[in-house]
Amino acid sequence: xxxxxxxIAVVSSGRTSPISRRGxxxxxxxxxxxxxxxxxxxxxxxxxxxxxxPIALCFVLxxxxxxxxxxxxxxxxxxxxxxxxxxxxxFLRSLRNTAYFGAVVVPLQSAFALLLALLINxxxxxxxxxxxxxxxxxxxxxxxxSILWTFMYQRDGLVNxxxxxxxxxxxxxxxxxxxxxxxxxxxxxMSIWQAVxxxxxxxxxxxxxxxxxxxxxxxxxxxxxxxxxRYVTWPGLRATRTFILVTITIAxxxxxxxxxxxxxxxxxxxxxxxxxxxxxxxxxxxxxxYASAISLVFFVIVLSVSLVQRYLTREKD
Amino acid sequence: xxxxxxTRVGAHAAASQxxxxxxxxxxxxxxAGYVGRTVLALFFLFPIVFMVVxxxxxxxxxxxxxxxxxxxxxxxxxxxxxxxxVFDTVPAGRFLVNSIVISLLTVAFGILVNSLAAFALSRMxxxxxxxxxxxxxxxxxxxxxxxxxxxxxxxxxxxxxxxQNHQLLWSFGWLDSYRVQIIPFIANAFSIYLFYSYFSSIPxxxxxxxxxxxxxxxxxxxxxxxxxxGPAVATVAILTFLAAWNQFLWPLMVVQSENRRPVMxxxxxFFQLNVAWGPMMxxxxxxxxxxxxxxxxxxxxxxxxxxxxxxxx
Numbered sequence: 001x002x003x004x005x006x007x008i009a010v011v012s013s014g015r016t017s018p019i020s021r022r023g024x025x026x027x028x029x030x031x032x033x034x035x036x037x038x039x040x041x042x043x044x045x046x047x048x049x050x051x052x053x054p055i056a057l058c059f060v061l062x063x064x065x066x067x068x069x070x071x072x073x074x075x076x077x078x079x080x081x082x083x084x085x086x087x088x089x090x091f092l093r094s095l096r097n098t099a100y101f102g103a104v105v106v107p108l109q110s111a112f113a114l115l116l117a118l119l120i121n122x123x124x125x126x127x128x129x130x131x132x133x134x135x136x137x138x139x140x141x142x143x144x145x146s147i148l149w150t151f152m153y154q155r156d157g158l159v160n161x162x163x164x165x166x167x168x169x170x171x172x173x174x175x176x177x178x179x180x181x182x183x184x185x186x187x188x189x190m191s192i193w194q195a196v197x198x199x200x201x202x203x204x205x206x207x208x209x210x211x212x213x214x215x216x217x218x219x220x221x222x223x224x225x226x227x228x229x230r231y232v233t234w235p236g237l238r239a240t241r242t243f244i245l246v247t248i249t250i251a252x253x254x255x256x257x258x259x260x261x262x263x264x265x266x267x268x269x270x271x272x273x274x275x276x277x278x279x280x281x282x283x284x285x286x287x288x289x290y291a292s293a294i295s296l297v298f299f300v301i302v303l304s305v306s307l308v309q310r311y312l313t314r315e316k317d
Numbered sequence: 318x319x320x321x322x323x324t325r326v327g328a329h330a331a332a333s334q335x336x337x338x339x340x341x342x343x344x345x346x347x348x349a350g351y352v353g354r355t356v357l358a359l360f361f362l363f364p365i366v367f368m369v370v371x372x373x374x375x376x377x378x379x380x381x382x383x384x385x386x387x388x389x390x391x392x393x394x395x396x397x398x399x400x401x402x403v404f405d406t407v408p409a410g411r412f413l414v415n416s417i418v419i420s421l422l423t424v425a426f427g428i429l430v431n432s433l434a435a436f437a438l439s440r441m442x443x444x445x446x447x448x449x450x451x452x453x454x455x456x457x458x459x460x461x462x463x464x465x466x467x468x469x470x471x472x473x474x475x476x477x478x479x480x481q482n483h484q485l486l487w488s489f490g491w492l493d494s495y496r497v498q499i500i501p502f503i504a505n506a507f508s509i510y511l512f513y514s515y516f517s518s519i520p521x522x523x524x525x526x527x528x529x530x531x532x533x534x535x536x537x538x539x540x541x542x543x544x545x546x547g548p549a550v551a552t553v554a555i556l557t558f559l560a561a562w563n564q565f566l567w568p569l570m571v572v573q574s575e576n577r578r579p580v581m582x583x584x585x586x587f588f589q590l591n592v593a594w595g596p597m598m599x600x601x602x603x604x605x606x607x608x609x610x611x612x613x614x615x616x617x618x619x620x621x622x623x624x625x626x627x628x629x630x
Binding site: 029032033035036037039040042043044045046047049050051052053054055057058061066068069116119120122124128129130131132133134135136137138139140141142143144145147148149151152156157158161164165193197198201202204205246250251253254256257260275278279281282283288291292294295298299302303306 | 350351353354357358360361362364365367368380383384388430431433434436437438441442443444445446449452453456458459460461462463464465466467468469470471473500501502503504506509533534535538559562563565566569570581584587594597598601604605608609611612613616619620623624
């Protein structure tokens with residue numbers, strides 16, 4: 001690579017005579033292209049090997065009977081995996097659970113994050129401390145967070161004790177993670193607690209791109225707090241809104257670590273998710289083909305949901 | 318918690334008086350504003366405080382303290398016994414070293430490979446540039462979970478050169494190694510994109526001046542563009558480190574042996590034993606502290622990195 005670039009340096013040093021300038025320029029262009037390709041080569045090769053090939057494999061393997069370890073090569077089996085998939089009650093249940101998680105988390109988390117962003121987008125004293133504290137769970141790994149909350153959600157755990165304390169023993173709490181009707185809500189609550197700071201910061205970045213004189217003008221026109229939000233802040237957050245919507249949705253649909261650590265899909269499959277099923281099939285049962293079929297369905301869902309969201313939030317001119 | 322809140326309110330109420338006279342109601346510096354923000358801060362803080370405090374207590378005391386504010390206070394029988402138990406029962410030191418090695422190598426290679434690619438994409442003219450840029454941006458919307466399973470199958474087939482009896486031989490299968498935890502995560506579309514947008518804000522005249530002086534393209538990358546890109550490097554380093562340190566799904570599937578296992582997967586040890594919550598909280602604290610220390614010392618850069626990821630998107 002260095003030899004190549006040294007060569008270019010000589011060619012393009014600008015000391016060529018006017019007559020040979022055209023040929024020199026062309027040679028310099030070629031050399032520029034050559035070193036540019038050398039610069040992108042490592043990244044492109046790695047992305048090919050560890051992104052594009054696995055995605056292509058996802059398509060190919062889902063029509064075969066490939067297993068993780070197998071003496072024979074994979075054989076083509078047509079749509080068998082997909083037929084099995086859509087007759088698998090556990091998979092259909094996991095699809096519903098994932099949709100439920102997304103449908104609750106996406107609106108709640110984006111609204112809560114926006115509220116936090118508005119709270120710390122002011123010049124009051126100590127605002128940096130508040131911002132750092134709200135952000136703290138984000139830098140705490142979801143694995144650690146899941147274990148911690150598993151402990152707190154126990155029948156006689158911290159959450160129930162705190163509920164009793166603030167309600168003067170009126171609320172007795174539940175065995176959160178072992179009850180099919182409370183397990184998913186408990187995981188939802190915890191997931192929002194952990195991730196909301198991330199989207200708060202992104203909302204905040206969006207808020208800070210809105211020019212301050214817009215607010216001053218609105219105030220001169222007698223706009224109240226709500227009106228300023230409705231007519232200045234909200235329209236100013238258009239691009240941020242789409243970004244937040246798409247990223248929270250993708251993260252929500254990819255729900256896995258919490259499930260794997262806290263409930264293992266239970267109780268009664270009430271927290272099993274699509275990615276959890278893919279990992280179970282592909283890793284624990286070593287059925288790579290079936291797992292690829294699940295991944296492919298997941299891929300299609302994620303892609304179409306984010307495309308629909310982009311379409312719905314597009315600039316309407 | 319209720320008690321703590323009321324004392325805080327008193328303190329802040331006094332502090333916010335002058336602000337109020339200057340028109341504090343408008344900036345939100347009212348008493349109610351501080352109360353609300355502080356309650357929220359406690360909401361985000363209490364589990365983490367509980368974790369750290371519990372890691373210092375024996376199990377029976379953790380449970381005894383649950384029903385009182387003592388759950389959040391390091392009082393009573395405080396010791397580092399749980400930490401000692403962690404290192405006695407689990408190869409925690411090994412897990413920590415593994416995670417540090419994996420994270421640092423991923424960060425170092427990631428910065429080099431992605432910035433070089435971004436440099437060529439943003440500042441050089443070559444055929445195929447548009448195609449590569451489009452491909453990189455297209456990869457941004459695909460979550461890792463969609464191709465993780467086929468990727469396991471794939472890395473299990475990949476070759477690697479090994480030295481055996483003084484001979485170079487091909488071995489197949491990357492499972493259970495450091496490389497399987499590092500190499501797939503070096504090239505990252507998001508890092509390329511962050512470098513790309515940062516480089517595009519550096520004036521191209523600087524390159525031209527350097528070219529006239531006879532500098533090679535690599536020289537321009539190394540001595541002109543990279544030294545001006547500190548914030549972008551910091552952002553990529555922070556985001557890559559966080560992602561690498563917190564890896565869970567991937568090492569869960571591709572690493573079996575203890576001496577290649579990273580910290581997050583190591584936590585499963587505690588599920589197999591009869592759950593002792595004290596040592597588990599100690600382990601959880603132990604693997605969180607490095608990141609928390611990083612966060613608290615580079616707080617601005619941390620939050621700035623995340624923010625920059627949103628503004629451009």
